[in-house]
Amino acid sequence: MAIRYPNGKKYSEKRILKTKKNVNKKDSRYSNRGMSLEEEINESNQYYIAHGLANIHKKPTPIQIVNVHYPSRSAAVITEAYFQKASTTDYNGVYKGKYIDFEAKETKNKTSFPLKNFHDHQINHMIDVIKHGGICFSILRFSATGETFLLKAEYILSWYDQNEDRKSIPKSYIEEHGSLLKQGFLPSIDYLKAVDSMIDCQ
Amino acid sequence: MAIRYPNGKKYSEKRILKTKKNVNKKDSRYSNRGMSLEEEINESNQYYIAHGLANIHKKPTPIQIVNVHYPSRSAAVITEAYFQKASTTDYNGVYKGKYIDFEAKETKNKTSFPLKNFHDHQINHMIDVIKHGGICFSILRFSATGETFLLKAEYILSWYDQNEDRKSIPKSYIEEHGSLLKQGFLPSIDYLKAVDSMIDCQ
Numbered sequence: 001m002a003i004r005y006p007n008g009k010k011y012s013e014k015r016i017l018k019t020k021k022n023v024n025k026k027d028s029r030y031s032n033r034g035m036s037l038e039e040e041i042n043e044s045n046q047y048y049i050a051h052g053l054a055n056i057h058k059k060p061t062p063i064q065i066v067n068v069h070y071p072s073r074s075a076a077v078i079t080e081a082y083f084q085k086a087s088t089t090d091y092n093g094v095y096k097g098k099y100i101d102f103e104a105k106e107t108k109n110k111t112s113f114p115l116k117n118f119h120d121h122q123i124n125h126m127i128d129v130i131k132h133g134g135i136c137f138s139i140l141r142f143s144a145t146g147e148t149f150l151l152k153a154e155y156i157l158s159w160y161d162q163n164e165d166r167k168s169i170p171k172s173y174i175e176e177h178g179s180l181l182k183q184g185f186l187p188s189i190d191y192l193k194a195v196d197s198m199i200d201c202q
Numbered sequence: 203m204a205i206r207y208p209n210g211k212k213y214s215e216k217r218i219l220k221t222k223k224n225v226n227k228k229d230s231r232y233s234n235r236g237m238s239l240e241e242e243i244n245e246s247n248q249y250y251i252a253h254g255l256a257n258i259h260k261k262p263t264p265i266q267i268v269n270v271h272y273p274s275r276s277a278a279v280i281t282e283a284y285f286q287k288a289s290t291t292d293y294n295g296v297y298k299g300k301y302i303d304f305e306a307k308e309t310k311n312k313t314s315f316p317l318k319n320f321h322d323h324q325i326n327h328m329i330d331v332i333k334h335g336g337i338c339f340s341i342l343r344f345s346a347t348g349e350t351f352l353l354k355a356e357y358i359l360s361w362y363d364q365n366e367d368r369k370s371i372p373k374s375y376i377e378e379h380g381s382l383l384k385q386g387f388l389p390s391i392d393y394l395k396a397v398d399s400m401i402d403c404q
Contacts, residue, residue, distance in 0.1 A: 055330045057290055062262040063280065078265065081280040088259055092294060094303070097335025099296035128257045133299025 035188065037106050037141045037148070041091065044187035048095075054192060056093030056100055062086055087121040089129075089136075095192060098199060099134035101126075102153075106141040112168035113140055115160065123160060126153040135198055139181070139191060140174060149178035150194040237390065239308050239343045239350070243293065246389035256394060258295030258302055264288055289323040291331075291338075297397060301336035303328075304355075308343040314370035315342050317362065325362060328355040337400055341383070341393060342376060351380035352396040 035043070038058070048054040067080035089103040105117045118138075129136040136153035155177040159169050179194040237245070243260070250256040269282035291305040307319045320340075331338040338355035357379040361371050381396040 049330065052333065055327070055334050055336070060262040060264040063265045063267075063283070075284055078283040078285070079281060081265070081283055082277055083280070094301035094331055094334040094336040097301065099299065099301040101296070125257070128251065129296055131254065132257050132296040134257070134296040
């Protein structure tokens with residue numbers, strides 16, 4: 001279930017970091033459905049849960065808590081904390097008995113996807129998940145064209161291994177080995193269809 | 203991988219809430235190995251990852267962020283945030299290709315485990331995970347005797363369904379249907395052995 005905040009909006013770390021403004025600030029993105037990739041995936045996951053198709057969640061943002069204040073008769077208030085880098089991927093859950101694990105990333109680049117978007121911890125996590133028989137992939141969006149691909153982690157790792165000096169994955173490689181995801185109304189991104197073909201190939 | 207804080211200690215929400223003191227405060231629990239259940243499970247999960255046995259993590263604590271301050275030339279500081287109730291269980295991951303999902307809870311009670319420790323959201327989450335073919339259970343510790351049991355979610359749900367007016371699960375029921383977990387040095391709690399027998403019975 002998505003975490004909802006007092007203003008009824010979902011929290012998006014990227015949004016905070018980008019706008020550098022209070023998260024309570026109202027915006028109109030829900031009316032024009034100009035959602036971020038993260039919001040679209042969260043909405044798709046809610047749809048999958050509500051329709052009994054899968055149980056997949058975004059993990060909470062890892063926060064380093066430094067100070068907590070305990071006012072009398074009120075809830076504890078965290079008064080100093082910092083965002084942390086995730087050591088795993090952002091999303092995981094269960095679908096048809098299988099362990100599902102993925103990361104979602106966007107780029108403004110038009111012809112390639114920067115590999116710096118993947119931390120070493122996340123690369124190691126992907127390798128480990130595959131080793132244990134989980135289904136691991138990334139959802140990659142080229143925001144300039146709005147195209148969204150599902151790329152199996154095996155292809156990301158294989159590129160990573162063979163091209164240590166390269167800084168990005170060419171879009172042509174993603175088009176060749178990934179699945180272009182159709183965007184719709186509900187769910188916004190029906191990525192489970194692409195996962196089905198991964199399960200069939202196992 | 204466990205989240206480590208500047209003082210080298212793992213963050214424990216329970217500890218903060220209990221002691222109502224700054225998390226940076228030094229304590230001696232690492233020298234006497236008097237770890238909390240959460241710390242023992244985190245350590246066991248690190249052991250499993252390091253030895254290539256499983257990839258299971260505790261999810262970050264869900265935090266509701268209200269205000270973020272952006273000092274120039276420094277990292278963003280969260281200046282107001284609150285602890286939230288988790289809508290799922292605390293731990294999940296992959297073992298032998300299976301989706302693993304569980305919650306760990308402690309009680310000071312001697313003869314029964316309070317059901318109020320399980321939120322409705324968590325109960326619904328367990329039902330859903332089982333429906334999708336995941337392996338779901340709870341690790342329950344009676345702190346008075348130090349006994350720790352693994353109890354399949356099916357037995358928790360079955361007790362919950364049949365005894366709506368009851369406020370707790372009798373220890374005898376947990377002894378009958380659960381597995382007593384041996385505690386050791388590394389891993390502290392070798393719960394995967396009990397999971398093996400769950401997989402064998404599937």
